[in-house]
Amino acid sequence: MAERDNLVLAYRILAAHGVVDAYGHVSLRTAANPHRYLLARAMAPELVTADDILEFDLDSNPIHDTGAALYLERYIHGEIFKHRADVNAVVHNHSPSVIPFGVTTVPLRPLFNTGAFIGDGVPTFEIRDFQESGDIIVKTPHLGHALAATLGAKPAALMRGHGAVVVGDSLMLAVVRSVYLELSAKLQMQAMLIAGPGGPIVYLDEREVEATGGRQASAGTWKRTWDLWCIKARAQIEAEEKAKRRRQR
Ligand SMILES: [Zn+2]
Secondary structure, eight states: OHHHHHHHHHHHHHHHTTSOSSSOEEEEEOSSOTTEEEEEOSSOGGGOOGGGEEEEETTOOBSSOOOOOOOTTTHHHHHHHHHOTTOOEEEEEOOGGGHHHHSSSOOOOOOSGGGGGGGGOOOEEOGGGTOOSSOOSOOSHHHHHHHHHHHTTSSEEEETTTEEEEEESSHHHHHHHHHHHHHHHHHHHHHHHHHOTTOOOOOOOHHHHHHHTTTTOOHHHHHHHHHHHHHHHHHHHHHHHHHHHHHHO
């Protein structure tokens, strides 16, 4: 059950940082079977509990049909897990500060230590290249597959006019990267405003990206952050459970 509980914490942490609002989701490949993953039923991330977590195969079919409504965009998760054996967690969000970088030719660049992974590259998925209906939701295996191909071996991909996907070899890494992708995008916009048109901005260079943990990011680097956020999320869940019990008395 630890996997479900950790996934609940991931949902809560992403919501607490404004990376997901009523939309967005996070998944975890199961340790017992790498051809399956866990994802909540269709609901607002902030309200997810362990009972709301469902198991899916990599074609994004639920293992047990509970009759619950499912996320239309669950194919994002299944198709990325198929493409990336190294990835064990996937976040899809509508992270507000990254959206401007998906609709312009201005690239996101690494500019501070916890955002160093951006130096590994963040491609943009253009859904118009894969369907003509005008629907920008990734709601078929075909579109999920195209998104996974755009992501390639990178830590994240922007989705033009929509949001982003962020991946990691652990739930911790995918969540921490999602939070810092949002923060880094915000900081880059602020730096660009201060610098003015064409004004120089000193981004991290390749050596700094490498040394700060872009490609080498170890679990140890993020553990302090993750532990802190988990404590806060658990406190929130406990407070909710207490209030619920009080109401039931
Ligand atoms: Zn979406």
